[in-house]
Ligand code: SR1
């Protein structure tokens with residue numbers, strides 16, 4: 001019996017044999033080199049290369065406990081969810097996700113396209129690199145993967161079958177806690193608050209009950225609105241980029257939830273890149289970030305309405321006025337979820353290098369206050385955020401207030 005017939009967590013020395021004998025992606029006599037390259041919070045990622053031919057593949061395996069903390073567990077079924085979603089998204093948004101070659105529900109591992117000619121977007125953001133096509137690519141990805149998995153477009157029983165197949169309780173629980181609960185009360189005492197802002201965080205987040213009520217509403221919207229098959233963790237560490245290409249990967253947090261969660265995550269993570277650019281005096285880069293945020297909101301709206309017009313199948317959804325109404329609810333969720341992501345990455349346990357690597361403590365404290373003040377405005381007045389220009393104005397207003 002193959003030693004890969006029962007699950008175990010692989011090490012570099014296991015993965016070559018696994019790729020050849022279990023997945024049959026190389027000839028049995030192929031000479032392979034394997035390197036573990038993962039730097040995410042959850043999984044193990046191996047790059048497998050056959051030097052003789054230059055052929056390479058990525059093997060990603062889910063462990064039973066998470067990399068970020070051995071005490072945190074999450075179902076290894078997340079690897080199946082990720083693989084199946086990438087296959088589906090490859091049809092909905094071709095060229096904007098990595099290709100899945102095979103996945104294995106025993107070892108909870110998948111083999112996917114090696115995108116080593118791309119770079120993780122967060123790493124590129126830390127070098128203040130500009131990607132002129134990004135707004136166009138990411139809005140095409142979001143409109144196609146989101147709107148086309150809703151009841152507006154899909155046959156309703158087929159959509160419900162996807163809801164069932166992509167039920168993702170463990171990973172959703174992580175989001176419900178880390179994004180929608182702990183940043184406001186630190187109930188598990190695992191928040192990471194930057195010491196110079198401790199008093200500010202206590203006042204603005206822990207003691208603001210008006211804010212808590214709005215977060216409770218947004219949390220229950222996230223848990224109850226099975227609107228679209230969302231990526232669920234669409235930050236710049238879930239994107240590979242190069243000059244003329246963008247690929248969204250790592251959709252293991254995917255489930256049927258509100259579309260605005262994905263759009264808001266993208267916007268917030270661009271603001272984190274601005275934080276870093278500002279701290280290091282990169283004016284051109286910061287200008288590009290703001291322009292990109294504006295373009296993302298405005299292009300998302302435009303492409304969404306065009307796609308709705310072209311693809312809607314539900315007879316009542318085609319009622320004049322419904323498309324705009326539906327979009328307005330998504331924009332409201334987008335503002336809310338931009339806010340919740342800004343807050344949770346600033347004070348919660350899963351932070352972002354864009355902010356944590358800022359060496360000047362005063363500068364870091366300042367940009368963290370911008371994140372929190374802008375977030376609160378977006379959350380509390382979320383129905384007023386309908387254009388890219390609205391986000392630009394909110395960001396610079398918070399930058400003034402945070403001084
Ligand atoms: C315990 S996992 C922490 C975070 O990493 C993932 O990328 C998600 O963003 C999650 O919230």
Ligand code: MG
Nearest residue numbers: 040233238250
């Ligand atoms: Mg991830």
